[in-house]
Amino acid sequence: MSDEDRKPEGEGATGMLFVFGRQLKLFRERAGMDRAGFGSLTGYSASTIAAFEQGRRIPPPRFIDQADEVLGAGEVLRAGKEEVARAQYPAFFRDAARLESEAVVLHVYATQAVPGLMQSEEYGRAVFAMWRPQLEEEVIEQRLGARLARQGIFDRRPSPYLSFVIEEAVLLRPLGGRSVWRGQLEQLLLIEEKRNVEVQVMPLSRREHAGLAGPFTLMEMKDGRRIAYAEVQGDSRVHTQRQKVRELERTYGSLRAQAHTPAESRALIEKLLGER
Secondary structure, eight states: OOGGGSOOOSTTOOHHHHHHHHHHHHHHHHTTOOHHHHHHHHTOOHHHHHHHHTTSSOOOHHHHHHHHHHTTOTTHHHHTHHHHHHTTSOGGGHHHHHHHHHOSEEEEEESSSOOGGGOOHHHHHHHHHTOSSOOOHHHHHHHHHHHHHHGGGGGOSSOOEEEEEEEHHHHHOOTTOHHHHHHHHHHHHHHHTSTTEEEEEEOTTOSOOSOTTOOEEEEEOTTSOEEEEEEETTEEEEEOOHHHHHHHHHHHHHHHHHSOOHHHHHHHHHHHHHHO
16 A cells, blocks of 8 residues: 555544545556546546545535546445545534434524624634634635534524524624624524524623533424534534433523524614714
């Protein structure tokens, strides 16, 4: 095995990507194509094909469909498309991303930044650029693309029910600069208009607060399972124990009671936009 075909170390080198890359290479070689020839048929350079085969880049779904057809893979490459897509996310979020994509009810409590599901492209890029340790540009673009793709949940049919409780401090923090911040507030208003979405702001003036233990997400699945997800500093946990989930459901209920109503929250966001 040459150096360029060794399993790479680092951010993008998940086991799934490596396995997919090896399959891709085997099918390409079986078809008697070099990387340049295969790339010309799929619209990618030879270096990009090499990156796909080595697990250094995540192949987009369209490329996987093309590759399966061009190489006569008989649906083998397509079969791994969903798992390859999950590799777009950092390891600690992959299970939550899968559950989120299947949830029929989603409740999000956010304390530091606008929830990823509601972030504009510019705001999301600014958030990833601020991560420490710093992320490589390629990783930022990869994660940003994955984050924006998640927002398809708002238009999914049948429509899931989504609610958000966001700390007022989040809306006051101009991450990315004034123009990015204004664009994000405008996006919040657009999302809030959707019939299956409710947005509430937790005001700074509240003397009682049920959410001091930190942010979390609640999900209800098609089969009735209720699941909670909590994350801090890259450490995460999916909770399925009924007692723990019930505790967080009660916390969320208290947060919604303490927060501004959806109408009051919209008025607050509009006021912020008008003031700055």
